[in-house]
Amino acid sequence: MYPLKFEPIYKEKIWGGRALEEKFSRKLPAGSIGESWEIAAHENGTSVISNGNLAGKGLMEAIKEEREKILGVEAKEDYYEKFPLLIKILDANDKLSVQVHPDDEYAHQYENGELGKTEMWYVIDAQEDAKLVYGVKPEVDKDEFAASIKEGRLEENLIEINVEAGDVLYMPSGTVHAIEEGILIAEIQQNSDTTYRVYDWNRMGQDGKPRELHIESALDVIEFGAEPEDKVVGLEIKEDGYVRTILVACPYFTTETLDITEKYSADTNHERFYVLMGLEGKAKLSYEGGEMDLKAGETLLLPAALGEYELIGECKLIKSYIRDLAELKAELEELGYSQEEIKQIKGL
Template sequence: MASFYPLTFHPILKERIWGGTKLKTYLNKPINSEITGESWEISTVPNDVSVIKNGLFKGKNINELIDLYPEEILGKTVFARFGKQFPLLFKYLDAREDLSIQLHPNDELAKARHNSFGKTEMWYVMQADENARLIIGFKEDSSREEYLEHIENKTLISLLNEVPVKKGDVFFLETGTIHAIGAGIVIAEIQQTSDVTYRIYDWDRVDANGNERELHTELALDAINYKTTSSKKEYKAIENNSSSLVDCPYFKTNIISLNGELIIEKNNDSFMVFMCTGGSFELFLKDEKYAYQTGDTILLPAILTSFKLKGTSTLLEITV
């Protein structure tokens, strides 16, 4: 029987027209470009499958490991529900400029059109410049007709809700919600395993060759939630405790404000992921000690049910 341990992965770095350099300066990612927008931390999206960078399984990708040890890695409940498919995707994003305005289809539409999961997601704001804002949903209930009229007239922004943000803010985005990350924000993103996005407006930007990025106006029409939505989540972080941020059918995310020690005892129903959004900490498992810092993302196989955290840091703790 293999000896299981906390897994870390080589980040999959993505250049984006709106990206910058904060993933290096804030999160210690090995980027060489001035427009790196995303670091995919744990992914099983086809052609972007994460490779393990530490320990006994170093060099294997996550799918190979799940194939060998599905219940041990995923957990009994997760394996029963999803088979050998890892159901979540973890990212850090740096928006130097505004992202395109977009939305994601629900499970039914995504399955029918793209043979994919839908994309329910959440954001934790790690850093925000002064006056930074997100776009989330409509200011008032809208309709397909009103939406199309404003798309035609390039006045869509006037319908949409802009939300000022600060470090520590949390947003839960259900499928169908129009959204965009604004300039000057670094975000930790947790989502269903899906790369299906409908882009509906891109600020009339062009690339180096003078081409605009593709828009998905028709596909989006049936996927949009035209009602107003309340996406911001209020929470209270209790020191050395696990406090709930989001609890939805796809994932459960807690926040740990670590200042000292915390012993974690869990069952083997689900894997656990930690995203270190600030500070540093050590994880003690049996006789082994593992050290982590801001920007690290750690996968705890489900079979690991008892360990200790020690340090001063802010952690997102995610299970299914």
């Protein structure tokens, strides 16, 4: 097997822009492009492999042919029916709606078997004084939240924070959130496209009418009374030639950044697949049978059967995968990290 590249799936959005063109020299279709689905296997968009002998095949088609080689021996059976992750880049040229996503149980019951949506964001770029909505004030209950929507004063009940490039945020299902204008974000999430809009800043949609809201469903799934989440700090692990920072480790995905100054070596060990997204710089990815460049703005899937590989160069990237959390925690404890240090990893 070899590292898989995909054709991005571009989604025009009322809040989108052209930042992918400016930041990563992407050739975009016309319009306001709000989302690039980098790796996807969803009914609303399925990635097509663009390199090697699997070129032209959809991701799930390739998985059906090469299940264990792509997903790994540790992959759960349901991964064969629905790929577990959806990897995106979001360009918020304008504000996204204030929204929330359901958990697995609610989505399965009310959204035709869909998955819930827990996600994390890495801020790739942000204009000066960029902000986003990151939760509901803890003193606000369901009744007050509903009343504030009806009375047109919802914004006073939302938590708004400033963000800058390099910030990381973790969004468990049930968290009210909204990306505001001038932010480019890498999003790692469960494979779900279910969103409940709560508030859309009183704007009109492309048809000149207000966009649909989903207030009753949102009220069902919002986690009221939750303490505000902090930005993700992560656990930094310094190694020779690179720094690895584990950011999020939850049941749905583990994500870390790799700051490579010289070389990073690893092995997929036939256990699981990995997703690499370039953030800054460029590296040469070498593996048995070949090599390729990984540049900022590019995303690759490393199949479980890839084996040993090296990244050589100066770059920063996000590495995403799924693994047993108890094993990860035990591994970190064995390396000598304290419980307080491990708690810097969100979701663990």
